[in-house]
Amino acid sequence: MPGHDHQHDGHSHDVTQHDPEGAERNRVPYYGQRIYAIRELLIDKGVLTREQVQQQIDYMDARSPANGSRLVARAWVDPDFKQRLLSEPKAACAEMGIDASSLVEFVVLENTEQVHNLVVCTLCSCYPRPILGRPPDWYKSFAYRSRAVVEPRAIMREFGTELPEETQVRVVDSSADMRYLVLPRRPPDTEGLSEAELASLVTRDSMIGVTEAKQPSSSAR
Amino acid sequence: MSADQADVDQVAVGFQPGQAVRVKADERPGHVRTPAYVRGKVGWIERVQGAFRDPETRAYGGDGLPRQPLYLVGFQQTELWQPYAESAADNLYVDIYQHWLEPA
Numbered sequence: 155m156p157g158h159d160h161q162h163d164g165h166s167h168d169v170t171q172h173d174p175e176g177a178e179r180n181r182v183p184y185y186g187q188r189i190y191a192i193r194e195l196l197i198d199k200g201v202l203t204r205e206q207v208q209q210q211i212d213y214m215d216a217r218s219p220a221n222g223s224r225l226v227a228r229a230w231v232d233p234d235f236k237q238r239l240l241s242e243p244k245a246a247c248a249e250m251g252i253d254a255s256s257l258v259e260f261v262v263l264e265n266t267e268q269v270h271n272l273v274v275c276t277l278c279s280c281y282p283r284p285i286l287g288r289p290p291d292w293y294k295s296f297a298y299r300s301r302a303v304v305e306p307r308a309i310m311r312e313f314g315t316e317l318p319e320e321t322q323v324r325v326v327d328s329s330a331d332m333r334y335l336v337l338p339r340r341p342p343d344t345e346g347l348s349e350a351e352l353a354s355l356v357t358r359d360s361m362i363g364v365t366e367a368k369q370p371s372s373s374a375r
Numbered sequence: 376m377s378a379d380q381a382d383v384d385q386v387a388v389g390f391q392p393g394q395a396v397r398v399k400a401d402e403r404p405g406h407v408r409t410p411a412y413v414r415g416k417v418g419w420i421e422r423v424q425g426a427f428r429d430p431e432t433r434a435y436g437g438d439g440l441p442r443q444p445l446y447l448v449g450f451q452q453t454e455l456w457q458p459y460a461e462s463a464a465d466n467l468y469v470d471i472y473q474h475w476l477e478p479a
Contacts, residue, residue, distance in 0.1 A: 258427075259424065276410050276412075303455075303467060304456055304459075305460060305461060306461065306465070307461045307462070308460075322464045322465060322466065323461070323462065323465040323466075324465070324466050324468060325452075325466075325467045325468070326447075326467075326468045326469070327410060327467065327468070327469040327470075328470065329408050329409075329410060329469060329470060330408050330424075330427070330430070330445055330470035330472065331425075331470070332445075332447070
């Protein structure tokens with residue numbers, strides 16, 4: 155058969171010959187290869203065990219924006235807790251059983267009718283990982299990091315957030331030892347909701363500041 | 376660590392909240408945490424964050440001592456960008472170590 159001249163000897167042949175683009179996609183990039191090599195060296199030399207590496211991966215995966223959502227919902231229903239969250243954020247986390255001890259310093263920024271906060275790290279991807287888990291890819295993108303400081307309202311508009319002109323936008327560039335979490339405003343008409351229902355309105359993006367908290371859907375009320 | 380050691384390892388706090396500051400317009404290589412877009416710009420001390428090891432030496436095997444006071448410095452967006460296309464009331468805040476600041 156013209157153009158189909160190789161031998162079909164079972165399935166042991168190299169699929170990359172058929173799909174060079176796929177092979178390129180699946181290739182471990184340079185820094186990935188490097189980190190795997192370092193991991194194997196550390197294990198070979200007895201510095202770490204394979205189990206410890208896996209435990210740390212599991213720990214990192216277990217952290218999620220749900221931690222932040224719980225903090226925000228509690229702050230919405232308990233004014234005293236909100237004050238503690240703003241003044242002693244790590245202690246407030248401990249109160250909720252959230253381990254924030256690996257954060258160097260933790261700062262909570264309260265959104266109000268007058269002020270809307272937006273967090274970015276222009277130099278890399280500093281992010282309150284114990285509270286929000288791993289940052290989304292867009293947070294680490296060059297486009298977000300460069301544009302958030304120059305045109306924050308345009309960025310928010312792309313996330314569907316339109317702020318009144320008179321609301322002051324405060325961009326916080328977290329490039330040193332502090333990690334920032336936005337405390338979004340409680341949506342209107344949520345008086346009857348439980349703390350757990352309120353937490354479901356608190357999205358990751360609202361705690362970065364590109365959106366506000368979700369409005370309750372009519373079916374949830 | 377005793378109190379005396381803490382004093383030796385830490386640069387004294389030189390700026391107070393509300394004080395006007397200018398970010399030094401230095402160019403230097405290495406693990407610098409002062410974003411280029413605020414260098415040479417005038418802002419104010421919004422809050423004193425504490426004292427932290429200097430990442431510029433710590434990133435290269437040094438101990439980062441003495442600790443540098445770290446400040447949240449506020450800027451008007453219109454000071455940073457000409458023109459700034461959004462609201463003139465908007466601000467930007469960034470954490471800056473003391474050795475990058477001078478009185479303005």
